[in-house]
Amino acid sequence: xxxxxxxxxxxxxxxxxxxxxxxxxxxxxxxxxxxGGAYSASQQAAYHDPYAANTGVTIVNDESSAEAVAKLRxxxxxxxxxxxxxxxxxxxxIRLCDEGLALEIDVDTQLADGDDxxxxxxxxxxxxxxxxxxxxxxxxxxxxxxxxxxxxxAPTTICAFFDTDMYPGKRSLEKRPIxxxxxxxxxxxxxxxxxxxxxxxxxxxxxxxxxxxxxKDDVVWWSAGADTPQLLADGEVVMGxxxxxxxxxxxxxxxxxxxxxxxxxxxxxxxxxxxxGLSPERxxxxxxxxxxxxxxxxxxxxxxxxxxxxxxxxxxxxVGKHATLGIDMAQHMPTDPANxxxxxxxxxxxxxxxxxxxxxKFQAWLAQ
Amino acid sequence: MTDTLDSGPVLAADGRPLKASLNRALRRQxxxxxxxxxxxxxxxxxxxxxxxxxxLFRSVENQIVSDVLPTTTQMLHDWDASTGERPSEDVFAAxxxxxxxxxxKKEHTRLGSRLNYETTGISSLxxxxxxRVDDMGEVYTEQFTAxxxxxxxPVFWADLVALPDAAAALPQTLAAYASFxxxxxxxxxxxxxxxxxxxxxxxxxxxDLSAASAADLSALPAEVGxxxxxxxxxxxxNLGDAFTKIDKDWSSVEVWETIHTYSPDFTNGYFLNSxxxxxxxxxxxxRGEQQQIYLTLFVRTLIMSMTITISCILLGYPVxxxxxxxxxxxxxxxxxxVLLPFWTSLLVRTSAWKVLLQQQGxxxxxxxxxxxxxxxxxxxxxxxxxxxxxAMTHILLPFMILPLYSVMKTVPPTYVRAAKSLGAxxxxxxxxxxxxxxxxxxxxxxxxxxxxxIGYYITPEIVGGTKGVFISNRIAYHISSSLxxxxxxxxxxxxxxxxxxxxxxYDRIVGIDNVKLGG
Numbered sequence: 001x002x003x004x005x006x007x008x009x010x011x012x013x014x015x016x017x018x019x020x021x022x023x024x025x026x027x028x029x030x031x032x033x034x035x036g037g038a039y040s041a042s043q044q045a046a047y048h049d050p051y052a053a054n055t056g057v058t059i060v061n062d063e064s065s066a067e068a069v070a071k072l073r074x075x076x077x078x079x080x081x082x083x084x085x086x087x088x089x090x091x092x093x094i095r096l097c098d099e100g101l102a103l104e105i106d107v108d109t110q111l112a113d114g115d116d117x118x119x120x121x122x123x124x125x126x127x128x129x130x131x132x133x134x135x136x137x138x139x140x141x142x143x144x145x146x147x148x149x150x151x152x153x154a155p156t157t158i159c160a161f162f163d164t165d166m167y168p169g170k171r172s173l174e175k176r177p178i179x180x181x182x183x184x185x186x187x188x189x190x191x192x193x194x195x196x197x198x199x200x201x202x203x204x205x206x207x208x209x210x211x212x213x214x215x216k217d218d219v220v221w222w223s224a225g226a227d228t229p230q231l232l233a234d235g236e237v238v239m240g241x242x243x244x245x246x247x248x249x250x251x252x253x254x255x256x257x258x259x260x261x262x263x264x265x266x267x268x269x270x271x272x273x274x275x276x277g278l279s280p281e282r283x284x285x286x287x288x289x290x291x292x293x294x295x296x297x298x299x300x301x302x303x304x305x306x307x308x309x310x311x312x313x314x315x316x317x318x319v320g321k322h323a324t325l326g327i328d329m330a331q332h333m334p335t336d337p338a339n340x341x342x343x344x345x346x347x348x349x350x351x352x353x354x355x356x357x358x359x360x361k362f363q364a365w366l367a368q
Numbered sequence: 369m370t371d372t373l374d375s376g377p378v379l380a381a382d383g384r385p386l387k388a389s390l391n392r393a394l395r396r397q398x399x400x401x402x403x404x405x406x407x408x409x410x411x412x413x414x415x416x417x418x419x420x421x422x423x424l425f426r427s428v429e430n431q432i433v434s435d436v437l438p439t440t441t442q443m444l445h446d447w448d449a450s451t452g453e454r455p456s457e458d459v460f461a462a463x464x465x466x467x468x469x470x471x472x473k474k475e476h477t478r479l480g481s482r483l484n485y486e487t488t489g490i491s492s493l494x495x496x497x498x499x500r501v502d503d504m505g506e507v508y509t510e511q512f513t514a515x516x517x518x519x520x521x522p523v524f525w526a527d528l529v530a531l532p533d534a535a536a537a538l539p540q541t542l543a544a545y546a547s548f549x550x551x552x553x554x555x556x557x558x559x560x561x562x563x564x565x566x567x568x569x570x571x572x573x574x575x576d577l578s579a580a581s582a583a584d585l586s587a588l589p590a591e592v593g594x595x596x597x598x599x600x601x602x603x604x605x606n607l608g609d610a611f612t613k614i615d616k617d618w619s620s621v622e623v624w625e626t627i628h629t630y631s632p633d634f635t636n637g638y639f640l641n642s643x644x645x646x647x648x649x650x651x652x653x654x655r656g657e658q659q660q661i662y663l664t665l666f667v668r669t670l671i672m673s674m675t676i677t678i679s680c681i682l683l684g685y686p687v688x689x690x691x692x693x694x695x696x697x698x699x700x701x702x703x704x705x706v707l708l709p710f711w712t713s714l715l716v717r718t719s720a721w722k723v724l725l726q727q728q729g730x731x732x733x734x735x736x737x738x739x740x741x742x743x744x745x746x747x748x749x750x751x752x753x754x755x756x757x758x759a760m761t762h763i764l765l766p767f768m769i770l771p772l773y774s775v776m777k778t779v780p781p782t783y784v785r786a787a788k789s790l791g792a793x794x795x796x797x798x799x800x801x802x803x804x805x806x807x808x809x810x811x812x813x814x815x816x817x818x819x820x821x822i823g824y825y826i827t828p829e830i831v832g833g834t835k836g837v838f839i840s841n842r843i844a845y846h847i848s849s850s851l852x853x854x855x856x857x858x859x860x861x862x863x864x865x866x867x868x869x870x871x872x873x874y875d876r877i878v879g880i881d882n883v884k885l886g887g
Contacts, residue, residue, distance in 0.1 A: 098477035
């Protein structure tokens with residue numbers, strides 16, 4: 001008897017709640033996918049906790065961003081998308097948008113205006129690299145070196161990587177063509193503006209590989225962002241590239257004898273996408289979260305926990321001190337004028353075309 | 369004997385022939401055993417055989433091209449790439465119509481990334497074209513509506529295409545209108561009676577009217593007749609040039625050849641790619657030398673897996689022998705040490721090797737301290753093939769020791785003693801008496817280790833550097849990063865086929881009956 005009542009009651013509640021959803025209500029649980037580690041922690045503190053406090057939504061964290069593209073495609077094919085908001089790098093967002101796996105966003109109506117009154121599309125500006133992508137942070141792939149292992153003259157340019165006479169020892173570079181090919185050409189005398197034009201030709205690619213050949217035996221190739229900090233800390237390499245936030249925590253939090261080499265840092269973007277194919281109430285919830293989490297104040301808040309630059313121009317003046325270390329964060333941002341004297345602009349569109357081809361060539365070159 | 373000859377078939381107690389009765393009993397028994405294994409069988413079908421089959425099927429599947437560009441691929445049949453000319457205007461007209469639908473359905477970028485695997489640049493070509501394709505043919509729309517504003521009226525259009533005589537007189541227009549109305553209904557939920565048709569419909573109308581000198585238009589509204597009289601004086605648009613203006617690649621024979629080559633629903637292109645060849649219009653050819661990678665990786669995977677298997681035999685055999693021959697107490701302790709790695713995460717074990725093997729690592733520090741190598745000439749034990757072999761041998765060692773142990777356990781110690789008492793030396797007793805009896809264990813361990821190592825990818829990724837990675841690392845890359853699942857499936861199928869071939873060869877040479885996991 002009691003069981004029957006419970007069953008009846010719960011059925012009635014389910015029916016009632018589905019009716020409520022149909023009225024345009026929002027789901028009250030959402031799954032947010034991100035990278036894990038310190039980065040997820042910064043999002044938890046800056047976005048998830050205040051959002052949950054405001055709305056009473058339960059947020060489930062999933063640390064699958066590294067496999068997000070493949071998993072979203074599999075979910076889409078199975079017709080059962082279980083994620084509501086996904087944190088991906090810009091190139092993955094472009095891929096997801098191309099595949100029809102991400103929702104297209106109308107920036108000016110679906111994102112908050114800037115605190116300074118600017119429209120969202122102006123506030124994000126050029127960082128809106130895809131119709132589906134909502135930028136969150138600017139990070140850079142940049143270099144660090146061991147201050148005690150580079151001799152008397154500390155390196156000042158990225159070309160120190162190619163100067164094994166001056167700086168003997170191993171260096172770590174990422175095991176993919178992106179960034180390395182560009183740096184090789186830059187250090188082989190190609191002008192910054194011509195890099196992609198040169199790289200488009202067979203001769204240009206050969207030139208880049210030839211330059212990389214000169215240090216091939218001295219390179220430790222990394223595939224995870226944590227590799228270079230570990231290699232630097234153990235003294236395995238004298239210099240290496242990785243994401244600027246990793247180097248920040250190596251230098252400021254772990255106090256290792258390492259210094260930043262901001263020269264020719266390559267800006268990249270990380271941000272949100274909303275998967276295509278969500279039910280209306282989940283989509284409404286996801287959009288509501290995005291509206292909140294990417295406003296001017298929230299983006300500035302995240303910079304308290306991690307040294308990545310907020311993607312909105314209007315957030316920059318609001319960046320304050322690190323939440324636990326108490327140091328000024330502005331000077332550790334890749335976008336800080338002192339750090340950004342020589343930056344390299346990563347061409348998303350170009351790499352979307354050439355990635356498959358150059359990756360095959362790069363892997364073949366590595367295997368030779 | 370005479371009995372059976374006389375009375376025909378033997379009968380059972382119930383009078384039926386014994387053979388039939390026996391068969392019936394056996395069948396029931398078989399059914400019962402089938403029922404018993406049915407849950408497992410169904411489970412394996414649904415969780416293993418079907419998903420893997422589906423995944424492998426992707427290696428030949430290629431419907432996307434003809435699904436997204438149905439008329440273009442059909443028209444391309446007549447195009448001859450060897451002329452070096454881009455396809456005719458008709459093909460570009462078909463492309464305009466196909467692209468319009470694809471853009472509305474957001475399928476064009478998907479096709480673009482598919483074809484980009486074959487020819488670099490198609491991804492952005494399709495993305496760029498998709499943004500501007502709705503302007504194509506606008507010149508016709510303007511001229512028709514300038515001629516008579518009725519042509520702007522959605523209701524007029526809906527009624528026109530519904531007329532029974534329209535199909536014969538305006539075939540292309542009808543087809544274009546049908547894809548227009550189907551698409552806006554399914555994609556936006558709009559009513560075709562309220563929306564002005566796309567430019568592609570006007571383009572088709574122009575094509576029909578300018579070609580339809582013979583067609584009978586008398587049954588259609590007067591506007592059509594008027595328009596037909598006027599189209600001769602219409603300003604025309606060269607679609608080929610218009611596309612080329614968006615991106616010069618539309619005049620490139622290479623792009624069209626790729627679309628043409630990948631038009632069929634099934635392709636061997638992925639398999640050709642996975643052996644470093646590429647599909648061409650007439651067969652296939654080797655890829656450029658600087659792009660060849662997969663054959664090297666296949667060969668390397670096989671050689672390194674064999675090396676790992678042999679290292680496991682060399683290291684595992686003495687351990688298994690000790691385990692089998694030591695007193696119970698000591699053997700148990702040793703067994704725990706063998707099993708201990710099983711209880712530790714694979715990533716932890718692999719990362720631990722990093723600490724040990726790196727140039728500033730424990731092993732190098734010790735040999736430098738001992739003075740065996742110079743400080744500035746430390747051994748390169750990691751980020752190369754050596755690192756992969758060392759770490760994987762360690763990780764897979766238990767899979768060799770356990771089968772060896774369980775086989776050695778069954779070898780009676782009396783045989784070796786008997787051999788010795790008959791005058792054999794220690795070596796002869798081992799080699800001629802003990803070793804042959806342990807071979808089935810080596811066989812089982814080798815198969816396990818070899819097959820496991822051929823598909824490993826985490827360990828090679830972490831410690832393998834550039835010269836120590838396997839084909840499985842490329843498969844993982846294509847599954848998770850490049851999304852080229854077709855190529856990943858083809859590489860996986862080849863790997864599966866190679867393993868089965870080796871298994872078959874092993875069965876022929878050693879005999880699978882000689883493999884024992886115990887007893």
